[in-house]
Amino acid sequence: MKTHDLALIMELTSKLLRSMPNSDIPEALNSLQKLVNNNNKGLETHKSKQHRIDLPNDIRKKLGAMNAHEIENYLDSDPLFVSTASVQKLAEILGIQTSKRQSRNALINLIVRHQEATQMDSIIRSGAKTEHEIIPG
Structure with missing residues (x-):
């Protein structure tokens, strides 16, 4: 990783932390983890709703x-x-x-x-x- 890549990541992290309420870091990270988990659950349920359709070969x-x-x-x-x-x-x-x-x-x-x-x-x-x-x- 190069210095400019790290700077970009830090800027994005800074914006993300500023958009959250002013709280302790572990609490903020737990909130972010919950958001990610909820998003992944939504994707899994969406994927499971798609049924595979098998038609006969003949x-x-x-x-x-x-x-x-x-x-x-x-x-x-x-x-x-x-x-x-x-x-x-x-x-x-x-x-x-x-x-x-x-x-x-x-x-x-x-x-x-x-x-x-x-x-x-x-x-x-x-x-x-x-x-x-x-x-x-």
Whole structure:
């Protein structure tokens, strides 16, 4: 550490001590320690509120085998997709861009439309391959 670094630390310490009531040093340090502990507890409770969402590995295959109506019913009724966060996670896995402000129903609609478009694209591509196989070229 260099002299200017120490001077900066001392200035910050000076400002902090001046902002506190004029009391004994151990008492002031205990007050600061309580503030730090309370702040850390708040961060831990915030972190614990964030739930990890685990979706099945074969979810893409499962959705790919369903039609639009079946996908919508599945997402509406499956206990895994009760929360908006889990539906948003599914959309993220499927590569669909979402925003945090979208409702659960809007996300389900996005997923259904995305799967329909993917299935249509697959049908068109397989049709194009079939035409090339039929027509000698």
